[in-house]
Amino acid sequence: MTDAILLAADEPDPVCVLRADGTSDLFFTADHAGRQIPRRLDRLGVPESELMRHIAWDIGMRGVTERLSAAFDATAVIQTYSRLVIDCNRDPGVPSAMPEISEHTPIPGNVGLTDADKAARVAAIFTPYHERIAGLLDARAAAGRRTVYIAMHSFTPTFKGESRAMEIGVLYNRDARLASILLDLLRAEGDLTVGDNAPYAVSDLTDYGVPRHAEPRGLAYVEIEIRQDLIADATGEAAWAQRMARLLAAADARLKAASG
Numbered sequence: 001m002t003d004a005i006l007l008a009a010d011e012p013d014p015v016c017v018l019r020a021d022g023t024s025d026l027f028f029t030a031d032h033a034g035r036q037i038p039r040r041l042d043r044l045g046v047p048e049s050e051l052m053r054h055i056a057w058d059i060g061m062r063g064v065t066e067r068l069s070a071a072f073d074a075t076a077v078i079q080t081y082s083r084l085v086i087d088c089n090r091d092p093g094v095p096s097a098m099p100e101i102s103e104h105t106p107i108p109g110n111v112g113l114t115d116a117d118k119a120a121r122v123a124a125i126f127t128p129y130h131e132r133i134a135g136l137l138d139a140r141a142a143a144g145r146r147t148v149y150i151a152m153h154s155f156t157p158t159f160k161g162e163s164r165a166m167e168i169g170v171l172y173n174r175d176a177r178l179a180s181i182l183l184d185l186l187r188a189e190g191d192l193t194v195g196d197n198a199p200y201a202v203s204d205l206t207d208y209g210v211p212r213h214a215e216p217r218g219l220a221y222v223e224i225e226i227r228q229d230l231i232a233d234a235t236g237e238a239a240w241a242q243r244m245a246r247l248l249a250a251a252d253a254r255l256k257a258a259s260g
Contacts, residue, residue, distance in 0.1 A: 060231030
């Protein structure tokens with residue numbers, strides 16, 4: 001795939017921006033919301049049944065993020081293509097950015113990629129997505145706007161045979177300001193098992209969005225993981241978006257009060 005542009009002119013843009021001029025301080029990203037695969041990659045040699053699974057995308061997260069964007073009149077930046085093509089929450093240089101195996105599933109179209117193959121994916125999908133996030137954040141800063149960065153993800157009920165009983169995880173790296181508040185609010189709901197930096201933890205090695213966009217700018221942030229079976233249909237998406245809209249509004253109010 002080294003002799004042509006990766007995306008044809010009629011294929012979806014890698015970036016979907018909702019409410020670019022939204023009035024809210026909250027700013028949402030969804031790195032794994034899409035499951036599109038460029039035609040030139042022929043589904044990466046993966047059966048369609050596998051491409052419906054979490055290995056290809058964060059099930060339910062586009063619907064939840066769209067609803068939160070509408071609820072807050074908040075900007076949301078949504079990635080359109082499957083993480084199997086390129087994971088937009090990984091540094092492109094790490095093997096997991098274009099995995100040859102995901103969980104137990106071989107990804108034939110990612111085997112033996114040349115430097116040119118990898119560069120084409122970065123140029124077509126990864127770079128436009130992150131440049132758009134950076135541009136929007138820089139414009140908000142230039143306008144003197146306050147921004148709270150919220151990275152939206154979903155996770156599987158089981159991973160490689162290990163059960164995950166929690167319904168939601170709150171993730172953070174160097175700055176736990178907003179995460180600590182949100183953890184308290186989620187635990188106070190009384191009906192949730194809440195992960196504190198679980199089922200994943202944010203780090204410079206395993207993540208890209210928070211370490212690249214939020215922390216260098218000094219933005220308060222949180223990465224939210226919702227268990228995918230809870231948001232696998234429109235009813236679940238709506239219920240969780242409504243709950244998270246309420247809790248994020250309360251968390252941001254506490255954050256502002258704590259900041260003086």
